[in-house]
Amino acid sequence: MIDEVAARFPFWMSGLLIAIGLYGMIGKRSLLKKLVGMNIFQSAIILFFIAGSIREDATVPILLEAGHGVAAANPADFVNPLPHVLMLTAIVVSVAITGVALAFLVRIHHEFGTTDEVSLLEQVRR
């Protein structure tokens, strides 16, 4: 059983981080902490993808020796590069969202003087 967990350790971590992230986003009152939770959540997903790209006895997907035909390289020697590429995009998306969220936070703080969800709700309802 430990083997099971150990073999898929990154995935379990990913799941754990998702849970933490979700808790942060929903359970915390501070808007900033929600944002942190969101980042953790998104990082977890990135971790998931990267973990899925791992192969046994494989190395970084970069061809070092120039000139040796690509066909000669055995794909099995390299980690799957596609998820890495996808995750670059996902990270960009995440950064953009975080940026926008931070901008929101600044404006909210400027306007309301607080970033606590409960007191914000009160102020808005008034």
Next chain:
Amino acid sequence: MTETFSSAGPVIVVAIPAAGAMLVALSGRWPNVRDAWSTIAALAMLAAVVAMLPGVLDGRIPQATLIELTPGIDVTLRADAAGMIFALLASGLWVVAGVYAVGYMRGGNEHKQTRFFAAFALSLAAAAGVALAGNLLTFVLFYELLSLFTYPLVTHRQTEEAIVAGRKYLTYTLSGGVLLIGGTAWIAILGIDASFTAGGFLRNASLSTGTAWALFALLIAGVGVKSAVMPLHSWLPSAMVAPTPVSALLHAVAVVKAGVFGMIRMLAFVFGADMLNDMGAWQVIAAFAAVTLVAGSLLAIRHDNLKRRLAYSTISHLSYIVLGVAIVGPIALTGALLHLVGHGVTKITLFFVAGAIHTRTHRENVSELDGIGRQMPITMGAFTLASLSMAGIPPFVLFTSKFYLGWGAAEVEKQIFLVLYLVSGVLSAAYLFPIVVRAFWRTSDAFTRFGEADIRMVVPLVITGVLALAWGLVPNVPFSFFDLATDVSSAAFPDSVSVAGAR
């Protein structure tokens, strides 16, 4: 046998009032022009319907197929005998009701007259569509539009009471509509061609019992609301808050007759006699109609407010018609169709009188009408004619229809209903005759001098009152109602030996 031919006639009949509505709406700033448009449209519509009459009597049915509304189903307008009856009634009564309405609205200085007359016209267009619909989907289309276009009329006065009544009206009619839509959609998905066929188009569809009963419940409840069959009736008395021309329209021409007409379509053209007998479904409707028949009359006696009394009277008489169809017999069907016409013209007279009285004297309750015959003898004279008709006294039109209804009941061995008809006739007298008596045989200081209402109101009610008598004597003049009715019965009961008076 009838043959169908392609013609624009039915479309014209529906288009005229719709165009009239637009013209009315545009000429709002010139009241005389506007009301002229209204009257012209009514006359034109009547002319268009009458134009189709000779052909229909000959057995040549005009039909117009418009666009394909959903895959496989077209909007079809067909002027068969049954449709012609309703269309003639609607357009004919619109002419008189339109003139009456002008008198009423101007006499009472009502507001928003343009909206009123435009909605009036649109409602007639929808009613014509209901009358001439050739299949279920077309029927549902115009039925729903009718609910929509009559709403502004019911809530016209814009008082709190009117708004509440309007809500009730919409709730009932839209609910009924929704049930109709359900049934229609279901039939369509079963791949059945839903064109109205005398004898019922579901007859050959080999439906399971469960499906047949479910469709029955949906369709009958759907039209039952507008037919004011109990317990779906309570929108009608509430709707009395509308101006009287609207009540006249609702009770004689558009809405309730559309409901009852729908009932006729469902029972005779969708399900058909054979199915109703096999299923035993006729008993269900007959039961509800019988209860409504008697209960409506009883409730009418109780109410002092004249319009409300007339409302319950209508509820009762509509079930005459429903029962007549539910009995499943050719003679009864003829009677039901005649009653549709006869009740229309009779009831509209009564409402016209109520409106005239209200405009002239601001009185609404029966107890306040002692001696009014002295001031408004012509009006009350018409009222007397109509009362005699409602009670089923010969030779008025509702005697003729009740005769056929009763005979029809006896013909199919359901004499119990004959008894009910007679009882209700007595009750009708009970809630109407006292009014006549009070009007002429009692005196009161309030009414001493002659003072009829506006002539635009008096003339129509005299016309309709006289028609209530005339059509009893000569029902075929001038619109051949009797012949049309027997045509329908012959078509719906092709094996029947005796359809009295059939040609």
Next chain:
Amino acid sequence: MLLLLARWRWWLAFPVVLVAVAASTAAASWELVVVLQEGTQVYRLGSWAPSIGIEYVVDLLSAFVAVIVTSVSMLVIIATRRIAEREAGDRLGAFYGLVLLLLAGLTGMVVTGDLFNLFVFLEISSLAAYALVFQGGRPAMLAGYRYLILGSIGGSFYLLGVGFLYFTTGTLNMADTAAALALDASARSVQAGAIFIFVGLGLKMALVPLHLWLPDAYTHAPSSVNSLIAPVMTKVGAYAMMRMFISVFPDGYLTNVVPIADALLLLGLIAIVFGAIVAVAQRDIRRMLAYSSIGQIGLIAVGIGLATPLSFVAAQLHLMNHAVMKATLFLSAASVRLSTGLTDVSDLTGMGRRMPGTMAAFTLGAIAMVGIPPTAGFFSKWYLVQAGVESGQWVVVAVVLASSLLSAVYLFRVLEHIYLRPAQPDAAHAPVVIPQGGSNDEPADAGESPADVIAPALLLGAATIVLGILNSWIVINVLDRAGL
């Protein structure tokens, strides 16, 4: 480029946007015609063959949704020009930049044939939406932030689901995934993938109970924004779901193996009832329309959940119809707000006289929503009822029919206020409340809104009737061939 132009001559912003959207609409329509005649169109980005490269696939469904999104957006943008100028002020360039970004994202989602690409466009459009919603002043800030958080969860879940699928099938291309899954879809990871994808999309679509972001966002967003987002944003989420059903997962997988269809059906039914009931209780028109939208999305979800060709036709038809109807209603509300600054239902008392054009548009939209023939709304329900009968799902039939009545309750109540109740004399002098960003301080204009605001609204209102009458043509020629 738009931003730079706008900084230089701010009045250029709108024409550029208009040209862009008009071109977009034209392109989408042209594409629809092409697809109708020649079948599905395929374009390979950078000419890379699929499964290495990203492929754009435009079939009838894509073209159909694209036309809807672009044309409705175009009309809304035209109508809200003045509103946007007032609301965005000197940030107009940035505002329209975001609008274009939003549209780019939405149309991209519709035409892509690649699962990951869909995620990218999804997030692009969502980001633009978050920022746009945020512009609505104080209450909008919290709403926008919440929208951001919840929306990101949705997008991330979708991504997670795609990850599961990718690791099982080895491809991100929709067609290739379908082929791979057709061979063998037994792996648990596929189930997990399916669930995550649909949860993510459900959140974007605001399917109950994942709808929490919608009411606040639609209510507090600036008028120029909610008129734009409400009709189209959730629809594209629904489109994505349909795409999953049609082009990705094998037939029957989402019904028999993983009960996604049943879940959609159940949640849809709940949404219909919930949305309508809560809508009745609302005082603010925009909030009422927001909950109404939640209910209508439920109708689409039911159509998807029944998972038959007929029910999909119904869902697609309603996608179009609801976009048009909601655009009409939101534009009417926006027009009222522009002219008087009022947003409560009770403030509409007597508006029929003061703003006849706007109220006519609203009435058309309302009648269509209730589903009176021959408006478009009637036919959506017609096909849904038929689909319900066909599948023996009587609850569906009953709920769909009931939804007409429920809609009538909250919509006719508004109509009563508009036409039947006497106008309040003080309303004309109510203070104008416009979110910050606007620099004008003109007093409220108590009359009708200008023509360029009303005309698109009326056009959309008329469209509800025209589309209703033409629905048979649409169904036969477009949707029947686009379906399951």
